[in-house]
Amino acid sequence: xxxxxxxxLLTIFLGWGSKMKVVESTSRDWVGGLQxxxxxxDFEVSLQVKAGSNDLKIExxxxxxxxxxxxxxxxxxxxxxxxxxxYTTKPDANHKMALSGADNAPKPFNYxxxxxxxxxxxxxxxxxxxxxxxxxxxxxxxx
Numbered sequence: 042x043x044x045x046x047x048x049x050l051l052t053i054f055l056g057w058g059s060k061m062k063v064v065e066s067t068s069r070d071w072v073g074g075l076q077x078x079x080x081x082x083d084f085e086v087s088l089q090v091k092a093g094s095n096d097l098k099i100e101x102x103x104x105x106x107x108x109x110x111x112x113x114x115x116x117x118x119x120x121x122x123x124x125x126x127x128y129t130t131k132p133d134a135n136h137k138m139a140l141s142g143a144d145n146a147p148k149p150f151n152y153x154x155x156x157x158x159x160x161x162x163x164x165x166x167x168x169x170x171x172x173x174x175x176x177x178x179x180x181x182x183x184x
Contacts, residue, residue, distance in 0.1 A: 060090060060091050060097055060160075060162050060167070061088040061089060061090045061091065061097070061122070061160070061169055062088065062089045062091075062169075063086060063087075063088060063158075063169060063171050063172070064087045064088060064089050064121065065086070065087040065175070066084070066085070066086045066087070066155075066156065066171045066172075066173065066174045066175065067084070067085050067174055067175045067176075067177050068082055068083070068084050068085075068104075068174040068175070068176055068177065069082065069083050069085075069176075069177040069178070069179070069180060070082050070176075070179045070180075071083065071179065071180040071181070071182065072179070072180070072181050072182065073131075073182050074181075074182040074183045074184035075184060076132065077131060077132055078131065078182065079129045079130050079131025079132070079138070079141070080129070080130055080131075081127055081128050081129035081130060081142075082104075082127060082128060083125070083126075083127035084102065084104060084109075084125065084126045084127060084156070084174065085123060085124070085125050086102070086123070086124040086125075086156070086158060086171060087121055087122075087123050087124075088121065088122045088123075088124065088158075088169070089119075089120060089121055090120045090121065090122050091120075096162050096163050097160060097161075097162050098160060098161045098162070099111055099113050099122065099124055099158065099159075099160045100159050100160060100161065101158070101159040102124070102126045102156060102157070102158050102159070103146075103148050103156060103157040103159075104155060104156045104174070105155075106145055106148075107128060107140075107143045107144075107145065108143060108144050108145065108146035108148075109126040109127065109128055109142065109143045110126065111124045111125065111126045111158075112124070112125045112126065113125075124158065126143075127142060127143075128140060128141065128142045128143035129141045129142050149168065152168075152170050153170065154170040154171055154172045154173065155171055155172065155173045155174050156170070156171030156174065157169070157170055157171065158170075158171060
């Protein structure tokens with residue numbers, strides 16, 4: 042009974058109040074041509090935004106245990122928004138591989154899916170779970 046009640050509350054929290062819906066989400070791994078270029082993953086999420094969402098601010102993305110700030114491109118024609126984020130792993134000053142463009146900030150809660158997008162609207166913090174990322178072909182940059 043407790044699990045059912047928790048599930049209902051989580052559904053209300055994540056679904057009914059949501060101002061947006063995930064239309065498509067992709068990830069693309071890449072490898073630089075030189076060791077100092079490193080390697081990384083880029084993420085792109087296309088969202089359908091509901092009417093009256095002018096005060097919407099998309100802020101952060103978690104994928105697994107990796108936390109990233111996002112870049113947002115709005116497409117007014119069909120009320121879609123594209124969110125981009127990514128991280129790089131490359132050698133630091135001590136020649137050890139280090140994460141760049143992301144961190145390991147804790148997730149606000151455990152979720153089912155591959156990603157979690159944080160946004161705010163009129164002072165309320167809300168989340169959208171990204172069920173999965175479609176993996177695109179890896180890019181290997183030449184030297």
